[in-house]
Amino acid sequence: MDISPALLASIRAAAEAAPDNVELRVHLGELLLTSGDTAAAITEAGRALMVDPHSEQARSLMARALDVPPPPASPAPSGTGPLSSGSDRAAPEEPPAPSAGFDWAAAEEEVRGIAEPRFRSPSPGDPVLPVHDVERPTLTLADVGGMEHVKQRLEAAFLAPMRNPELRRLYAKSLRGGLLLYGPPGCGKTFLARALAGELGAHFLSVGISDVLDMWVGSSERNISAFFDQARRTAPCVLFIDELDALGRRRGASSGPGSTVHQLLTELDAVDRDNEGLFVLAATNQPWDVDPALRRPGRFDRTVLVLPPDAPARRAILEYHLRDRPIEGIDLANLVERTDGFSGADLAHVCDTAAERALVDSAHSGEVRMVNMADFEAALGDVRPSTGPWFDAARGVALFANEGGAYDDLVAYLRGRGRG
Numbered sequence: 001m002d003i004s005p006a007l008l009a010s011i012r013a014a015a016e017a018a019p020d021n022v023e024l025r026v027h028l029g030e031l032l033l034t035s036g037d038t039a040a041a042i043t044e045a046g047r048a049l050m051v052d053p054h055s056e057q058a059r060s061l062m063a064r065a066l067d068v069p070p071p072p073a074s075p076a077p078s079g080t081g082p083l084s085s086g087s088d089r090a091a092p093e094e095p096p097a098p099s100a101g102f103d104w105a106a107a108e109e110e111v112r113g114i115a116e117p118r119f120r121s122p123s124p125g126d127p128v129l130p131v132h133d134v135e136r137p138t139l140t141l142a143d144v145g146g147m148e149h150v151k152q153r154l155e156a157a158f159l160a161p162m163r164n165p166e167l168r169r170l171y172a173k174s175l176r177g178g179l180l181l182y183g184p185p186g187c188g189k190t191f192l193a194r195a196l197a198g199e200l201g202a203h204f205l206s207v208g209i210s211d212v213l214d215m216w217v218g219s220s221e222r223n224i225s226a227f228f229d230q231a232r233r234t235a236p237c238v239l240f241i242d243e244l245d246a247l248g249r250r251r252g253a254s255s256g257p258g259s260t261v262h263q264l265l266t267e268l269d270a271v272d273r274d275n276e277g278l279f280v281l282a283a284t285n286q287p288w289d290v291d292p293a294l295r296r297p298g299r300f301d302r303t304v305l306v307l308p309p310d311a312p313a314r315r316a317i318l319e320y321h322l323r324d325r326p327i328e329g330i331d332l333a334n335l336v337e338r339t340d341g342f343s344g345a346d347l348a349h350v351c352d353t354a355a356e357r358a359l360v361d362s363a364h365s366g367e368v369r370m371v372n373m374a375d376f377e378a379a380l381g382d383v384r385p386s387t388g389p390w391f392d393a394a395r396g397v398a399l400f401a402n403e404g405g406a407y408d409d410l411v412a413y414l415r416g417r418g419r420g
């Protein structure tokens with residue numbers, strides 16, 4: 001349904017002006033959901049739940065936006081928010097249902113009978129499938145600055161077993177399927193995926209939505225299949241599905257036919273059988289939009305949260321972006337300290353903005369000058385961290401639908417930062 005942008009803008013302005021008004025937030029979220037912007041609706045529901053975690057309206061909006069049944073009514077308000085650094089969640093009143101909000105059986109049922117035809121034989125008029133670029137990355141984890149916690153987790157959950165065929169055999173059952181990197185945009189998921197392939201000395205084949213979606217019936221499925229085939233042929237190979245929320249979008253009333261989800265499920269289940277040397281990795285900013293069937297054991301059941309870069313990572317990223325620039329008197333430690341919460345992409349933006357300012361200045365004065373600390377002061381005044389809306393949405397989702405502990409890392413982080 002069409003909602004006029006002017007109406008949306010004025011409701012949004014009203015909601016921003018009265019940040020504690022839950023009803024207004026929910027109203028904005030409802031409009032966004034009606035207009036098809038599910039991600040923005042989740043963000044608004046998350047913001048409303050931050051103000052009032054027990055608001056029925058906000059919970060109902062979140063449930064519809066996430067396309068999950070609403071959770072049971074929340075326990076009586078305890079005075080503090082459920083994620084506040086207080087102790088209220090430390091002692092669970094009752095163990096959560098093992099798969100609360102996450103109905104495997106129903107998800108599996110949905111898979112059946114979707115968008116035929118699933119398979120068909122090629123016919124002469126078919127477009128020739130493109131041959132995809134397989135790279136061999138030279139990047140390794142040593143090139144990824146900081147983020148020790150993520151590296152350790154990747155080592156344990158992915159690299160150690162993959163490097164070692166004996167271990168792989170031993171743990172064959174629990175190592176089926178792939179690993180899912182998730183977190184706010186611009187924080188290094190794609191970068192890490194490439195570095196992981198480099199670590200393994202494997203080829204790297206990246207699949208994005210534009211590589212796969214096709215207007216021909218059945219072509220998207222065959223394109224996915226072609227990627228898996230090519231990855232098998234070039235094994236050892238890391239097949240990387242970027243933005244899994246697009247190809248693996250939760251199948252629901254409002255979304256598309258879901259046939260790419262179906263094909264992904266088929267391919268992932270086959271990885272177990274005959275894919276020695278094929279490693280499947282995926283990344284998403286929106287894990288809550290990924291179809292639950294894809295998160296089942298044996299598929300993308302191992303997850304790693306990739307957060308905004310820590311101090312050593314920010315230093316590495318800043319150094320990288322400044323390496324070829326004419327700089328003078330830059331206090332790197334100061335910049336690192338003042339960019340807490342910035343994503344890798346935000347840091348790149350800060351460096352660009354500072355350089356641009358020096359350039360404009362040089363053009364005006366006719367005298368070339370270096371990029372200095374004053375340029376960075378100005379840039380830091382302009383560039384805000386872009387991860388805020390992601391955390392607003394994530395906080396709501398983690399509160400609302402921590403599917404059998406799927407977001408425990410996130411909950412712990414939010415609590416640690418006092419952002420909950």
Ligand SMILES: Nc1ncnc2c1ncn2[C@@H]1O[C@H](COP(=O)(O)OP(=O)(O)O)[C@@H](O)[C@H]1O
Binds near residue numbers: 147186192283313316
């Ligand atoms: N720890 C890091 N060390 C070095 N560069 C990083 C790091 N994290 C992110 N970057 C840089 O930040 C940018 C955004 O990262 P990207 O992988 O595209 O983010 P995402 O896939 O999570 O949206 C990339 O240019 C990458 O080089």
Ligand SMILES: [Mg+2]
Binds near residue numbers: 186189190191242283
């Ligand atoms: Mg990316």
